[in-house]
Amino acid sequence: MQEQEAKAYFSKELLAWYRVQKRDLPWRRSRDPYHIWVSEVMLQQTRVETVKPYFERFVALFPTVDALARAPEETVLKAWEGLGYYSRARNLQSAAREVSERYGGTVPDTKERFAALKGVGPYTAGAVMSIAFNRREPAVDGNVMRVLSRYFCIEEDVAKGGTRAMMERLQYELIPEGEASDFNQAIMELGALVCTPKSPHCLTCPVMERCAGRLEGKEESLPIKTKAKPPRPEYRACALVVSEDGGSVLLRKRPATGLLADMWELPHVEFAAMGWPAAMADAAVGDALAGWLGAELGPEASGAVRPAEPVGVAEHTFSHIHWNLRVHRLTAAAAEGAPLREPYRWVDRAGMEVHPLPNVFVRLLKAEGFIPA
DNA sequence: AATCCGGGGTT
DNA sequence: AACCCAGGATT
Numbered sequence: 001m002q003e004q005e006a007k008a009y010f011s012k013e014l015l016a017w018y019r020v021q022k023r024d025l026p027w028r029r030s031r032d033p034y035h036i037w038v039s040e041v042m043l044q045q046t047r048v049e050t051v052k053p054y055f056e057r058f059v060a061l062f063p064t065v066d067a068l069a070r071a072p073e074e075t076v077l078k079a080w081e082g083l084g085y086y087s088r089a090r091n092l093q094s095a096a097r098e099v100s101e102r103y104g105g106t107v108p109d110t111k112e113r114f115a116a117l118k119g120v121g122p123y124t125a126g127a128v129m130s131i132a133f134n135r136r137e138p139a140v141d142g143n144v145m146r147v148l149s150r151y152f153c154i155e156e157d158v159a160k161g162g163t164r165a166m167m168e169r170l171q172y173e174l175i176p177e178g179e180a181s182d183f184n185q186a187i188m189e190l191g192a193l194v195c196t197p198k199s200p201h202c203l204t205c206p207v208m209e210r211c212a213g214r215l216e217g218k219e220e221s222l223p224i225k226t227k228a229k230p231p232r233p234e235y236r237a238c239a240l241v242v243s244e245d246g247g248s249v250l251l252r253k254r255p256a257t258g259l260l261a262d263m264w265e266l267p268h269v270e271f272a273a274m275g276w277p278a279a280m281a282d283a284a285v286g287d288a289l290a291g292w293l294g295a296e297l298g299p300e301a302s303g304a305v306r307p308a309e310p311v312g313v314a315e316h317t318f319s320h321i322h323w324n325l326r327v328h329r330l331t332a333a334a335a336e337g338a339p340l341r342e343p344y345r346w347v348d349r350a351g352m353e354v355h356p357l358p359n360v361f362v363r364l365l366k367a368e369g370f371i372p373a
Numbered sequence: 374a375a376t377c378c379g380g381g382g383t384t
Numbered sequence: 385a386a387c388c389c390a391g392g393a394t395t
Contacts, residue, residue: 039390040390040391041391042390043389043390043391044389044390044391044392045378045379045380045388045389045390045391045392046379046380046381046389046390046391047381047382047388047389047390048389048390049382050380050381050382050389051390082379082380083379083380084378084379084380084381085378085379085380085391085392086378086379087378087392087393088378088391088392091392091393118392118393119391119392119393120392121391121392121393122391122392123390123391123392124390124391124392127390139390141389141390141391142388142389142390142391143389143390144390160374161374184390185390188390189390191390192389192390196383197383197384197387197388197389198383198384198387198388199384225387225388227386227387228387228388229375229376258377258378259377259378259379260378260379261378316379316380317379317380318377318378318379318380319377319378319379319380320376320377320378321377321378358379358380359379359380359381360379360380
């Protein structure tokens with residue numbers, strides 16, 4: 001049957017190509033399932049080149065499941081600072097604590113047990129089971145969806161759940177006996193190096209001859225995917241309050257759930273939540289922001305917070321929200337000695353080393369000279 | 374099935 | 385300016 005030949009050809013040629021072309025990546029130098037696990041979580045929605053330095057630092061800081069389990073959450077978040085999707089770090093540590101307590105620190109080698117851990121979905125479960133334990137499990141990520149949809153000319157919407165399930169069955173069939181680890185890495189490697197999203201490099205592809213998508217001239221229009229909604233705009237006023245001596249900055253800790261959970265940040269407030277017009281002039285923003293922050297900090301500080309000067313606009317786009325931050329420098333001299341209400345805190349430069357901040361605020365503090373660039 | 378959850382590199 | 389990246393949790 002022609003279909004079976006196309007599948008056997010794909011598996012054989014891809015595996016041969018991978019043995020020659022595989023990249024030397026930090027997590028490929030380890031056989032430790034914990035290291036493979038950490039790498040897979042970091043690689044969720046994140047590029048290889050971005051992950052490399054984070055992975056090296058993370059496994060140096062937390063070499064074992066038990067070490068990660070014992071660490072303070074803030075230390076883990078600090079090691080994750082700048083990577084994004086911070087719930088990955090919190091879930092990974094939560095899962096490490098479960099593995100430490102329930103399995104004595106040994107990563108479970110069955111899909112059922114491993115997949116039950118926090119932050120481990122169908123992809124990560126399949127990836128760690130196949131790569132670390134060579135178990136025959138599919139691991140369908142964006143690369144696999146793209147490669148399979150092109151090679152087999154599958155025109156289903158890859159954003160649909162049913163398409164993913166179909167891809168998992170297909171990938172399972174393609175795994176050569178005893179080759180799950182290399183094969184799953186090979187198909188992802190092909191997607192990353194050759195079968196790229198735009199303008200795939202078909203002339204260097206090991207399975208070009210029998211690629212149905214290319215033979216149909218559809219290699220650039222596949223995979224078919226419904227496009228995401230554009231992020232909604234949020235207009236916010238943001239306070240940069242540096243202490244009189246210039247040594248500390250006013251930060252606050254975010255709530256334990258939702259956007260940027262448990263991270264630290266400069267105080268800010270949404271215009272719409274305060275009934276302020278989005279087009280408010282700088283002077284008015286400074287006054288309104290000072291009034292708001294004074295009330296936030298409590299009766300002792302109320303009235304002590306004063307506007308100083310507009311700093312400018314900082315913009316930051318999340319996948320679903322676009323922040324437009326009107327940043328103002330404020331003074332709060334009279335409030336510096338008074339006790340601060342939760343979740344606010346004065347943080348000095350040494351303290352910045354242990355408080356995890358989203359990149360948008362790190363950039364802001366560097367631009368304003370509070371953190372060395 | 375939608376929506377929420379970061380940040381940045383490619384084209 | 386899109387697009388999308390070795391996705392998962394929540395609703």
